[in-house]
Amino acid sequence: MKVRIAFAVAAIAVFLGGCASNPQQAIQLDQNALASKTSRMGVAMTALPKVDTQFPGAGCLLCYAAASVANTSLTTHAQTLPYEDLPKLKNDVADLIRKKGTDVTVIAEDLNVDALSDYGTKGPNIAKKDFSALQKKYKVDRLLVIEIASLGFVRTYSAYIPTSDPKGVLQGTGYIVNLNSNTYEWYLPVNISKSADKNWDEPPKFPGLTNAYFQVLELGKDAFLQPFSK
């Protein structure tokens, strides 16, 4: 009996321990460090996600099925929308950094952060993944990564019922990892959502929501570029 209780307590502790891990806080960009002429910087992007719809809150299987069916035409439309010049964002960021005198290399390939091994040490401003191997691979001392995690439309649900109109959304993170220490020197979560001007439910082309999508594309790019424009 005691063993069972101890096992249950341990399981709860592990479960709650997951909740206790703090998300990485934003770190302001140090403009002086950025302008360092002795350090080489790589600029990379992870693979862009598919432009799609999300229905947070439609938690149960049947709820999600109902939400998916209810928004089929929007999902179909979302998947036709282009990235425009979002893939060029790393070049735009690199150009701004280059103007500050830093030696910058644009990493042409998509960076697969998930494929990196976990970093042994945990703590504030320490990257969870081990980026150190990339120092040799790309011949850089610091790596600026732009991760776009989500792009398209989001509509919140409470079980079967939509609790908001769909909105254009871009979520992502920009960060600089010092490859010598595997620590973040800059960390910027970006979360942009825009509602349609006036009506949203205009299938099949959803012009109001499509406009919102292109707005979040522009605002998202601005958010990643702005720290380097100073």
Add this chain to the structure above:
Amino acid sequence: MTLRSLKTACLLACAITPMVVTLGAKAGNDVEQVQQAARLPVTKDSSWSLRLPEDEKVTYRGVVNLDEAGMGTGSMMYPAPNAAGLLAAVITHGFIVDAQKKAQKDKLQAEADKVLLPYQAVLSEYKHIDLMQRALEKASTGGSKKLVAFSEKPGADWFVESRPVFLVTQDQSAIILDNAISIYAPGAPAAAAYQNVVRVVAKAREETDLASFWTANQGEKLKEESARLFADSLDIAFGELATGSSKDNNAHKTVRYLEGNVEKMERGELVSQNCSRVVIRTLRGWLMSVPARRSAATAVDECGSAK
């Protein structure tokens, strides 16, 4: 899961899904009808009439931001003694959430409308007849122009119906007009030759005390600016009627502009541009005239002849 419970789940899904679709569709009804016109000549000698709307008072609203609207996510435990009970609970939940969403939007609009409080004395006295008379004097299209009563019908002259709604930015620096316009050709009263919504965004004013600026002299500046926007919208509509729309001929681009002192973006086709204004056709097919400015998205500030 038993066969019976599986059947119940399938029945429930079939019952719920159309209901959720209907609830979703409710929020976006009344899609504006946009029709594009055949090319029709409106010469400088053409005479036209502008019909007064049925309502006397000019409508002004505050610019509202709905980006944060929505009730968020939340789990829901439905009391479900059986499938019918679950269905009833879901339907009830849907009605409650719909009512909450509408109440939230109404509240946001009411909050946005508070920007108009300093202007109530002026706006309560501003009638369509005054607005449209001023606008007719400013409109450059055609020759003789006259204002006619709401009871008038299209006849031998060009005939314009209009439903203007003005918006004031939250920083009070600019007025925006959304004007739903129908133009009837002479002798063709059955159907409008041209129908569209024209949005005109005024350039932001830089006065330090904007409320005093707009309301001075019985609101003369506010009235004049509104009439100028209205006249511009008519000229833009007549312009497209004359040249014909060229839908999808130009590549779409995202145009940046200032709405008051806030940067806004609109996806659309560039229709024309000059040093001060850019006219685009939005994804809805509406026309939109915005102040020109330097932009990363599109170089709208390059002065030159309109396309």
